[in-house]
Each structure stands twice: as C-alpha cells, then as structure tokens.
Amino acid sequence: MPSRRRPRRPRRPAVSVLRLGHRAGRDPRLTTHLALAARAFGAERLYLNPPDAELAQRVASVARSWGGTFEVVPAPNWREPISAFPEAVVHLTMYGEPLARLLPRLRRRSRLLVVVGGAKVPGEVYERATWNVAVGHQPHSEVAALAVLLERLLGLPGPGAWRGAARAIVPTARGKRVRTLSGGRRA
C-alpha cells in the first residue's frame, strides 16, 4: 500500500484550478468532466472563464449529494485568479517542463493555482505562470493532465464519505453499493 494516500498526508498544497477559454456551447461535457475530476482528486475550487452558470449548478448539485466544499467560481477576468496566487501558478501545457522534475518544488507550496487551457491559450499565460508544466509531451487531454497532476501532488483519494454527503459508495468487488447518509455527518 503506498504511503502517500491522501488522508495520511500531513502537509499538502491547497489547490485551486482555473479553466481558461471554456466554450459553453462546445465544451459543456469536457468542462464538467474537468470540474468533477478537480473535485474528486482534491482541488478546492474551479475558477471558470468565461463563467457558465448552468455548468456551475450541475457541479454544485453533484457536490451537494456527495459532500465536500468544492465550488465553481465564475471568473469573467482570468487575470484575477492568476494575480491572487503570486509565485504559485502551475500552467499545464504539453510544451512545458516535465512534471517529474518540478514535482518536489510544487509539493512544498502551501497553495497552488493550476491553470488549464482550452484550444487557444494567450501567450501571456505562459509568461505569468510560475511554472509551465507538462504531464507528458504528447497531445492528450486537459482532464487527464489535471487528474494526474492532482494525484501526484495529493495522492489517490481514499474511500469514505465526504463531509456533508447525502450518500457515499461502499467499495465492492462486484456491482454497486451506495450508502444513504443523514446529511452533515462524516462517516
């Protein structure tokens, strides 16, 4: 059993994610996957640029059922979250430096903003990022890159209900087992 599973990790950065260049008409499912992966793998919030109220509500509904404090925050101006994380901005790009090389530095931070672009990322993002980080240098997927980065930073999420959850999965070898919880308690 790896020793770096999340609940046992004494210190780990608090991670926020900024999704840049979301296209409400074209990206709804991809950005939903990105938001859910951010939440499931331990990020605290997703800043969404441009904002998308419908998507934020869908994710909030998941968070209400499954617990935790994850939220989607509208970010009409993407420079604002970047400015709020001085010296702690990780821009995910396949052109960047290898994650394996930068990981020890990222782990030492108390908070990080992970910036995830869509099709076109302004050059300014590469300049303002503290680190441009590649999770592999092949074309892949921002959902994949974010999940792997979070897993390497924070460890695999453990089982167990999240705080305030109305339901939680009971891990099982076959089939599906879900527990219903009275709201507000932690299993």
Next chain:
Amino acid sequence: MPSRRRPRRPRRPAVSVLRLGHRAGRDPRLTTHLALAARAFGAERLYLNPPDAELAQRVASVARSWGGTFEVVPAPNWREPISAFPEAVVHLTMYGEPLARLLPRLRRRSRLLVVVGGAKVPGEVYERATWNVAVGHQPHSEVAALAVLLERLLGLPGPGAWRGAARAIVPTARGKRVRTLSGGRRA
C-alpha cells in the same frame, strides 16, 4: 526524481483499453480525449464500441505526426476483446475496490485490458471483469480515471520523440518548442 518513470521501468504490463458505449453524436470530443490520453500514457490500443471511423482517423492522424504504434480498433462486439484477455480485465468504476489495494496485483500481469464505460454499463461487465477498480469513489470522469490508472501502472511518460514521429516537443520553461524530425527515426 521518481525512479519509476516509464522508459526505465524494466517490466510493465502491455495495456489495451476498451471504450464501451461510445455515442458518436454526443461523445466525439470526450472519446477523442480518452483515446489521446490512452496513447499518451502508454496504452497500445483502444478498442472502440461501437466503432467510429471518423474518430479513429482523427486519432490516427495524431499518431502519424507524433509517432508510436497506438491504434483505434473497431469493436462492434464488446465481448470479443473482453474474452481475449482472460483473468486480465480491469473495469474502471467508482463503485469498485480501491486502486491502491489492487495495484500490486495489476502490476504483476504481463497484459491488461482496461474497460472504460460511458453512461450505462451492462451488469455483465461487472461480472466478467477480473477486477472492478475505483480510482476514487466520487463521481469524476473516465478520462481522469484512465489517465491516473495508467500513470500509476506505467509511470509518467518521459520526454523525447516517439518512434516514427514527424515532430517532438522540446520541453521548455516558457513558450513552445517543437522539433521537426525526418520520419522513421527515434531521437
């Protein structure tokens, strides 16, 4: 530097992926992300059910530029690839057993088929899988789950051109650097 980066790993399973229940009209971008993540994180092929020739061509075009031997294989009958991997089928589901617990067993196999479902997965898949594996027990994303599983199984992909690539990224702290290669050689 972690010692389990991919190129140095002496033995690792050869991984194929089966995407179940793809909907060509609704899922094209998600399944493209899934295919690219499968390729980038070291899988050898994606069986696609039902087949989608257009998507297979798009992925083949990426693979031609960036090298390697990854392919999308049409799978009109999803039971066939499952039958071809006896005792080596990993079904990714948030209802399954924790990845951390099963990882040592998965790593010992010489080959694995990772099954990734869409919205509705037939109960038969849970029964026929050798392992039902959860990469976290919260709703997330099949792209995220696949990428994290592959990374934990095979390690982070290293930099460097892939065999037969026409181009390769030169990792850099700022901006984008791409090398053009004469086809067929390995950098």
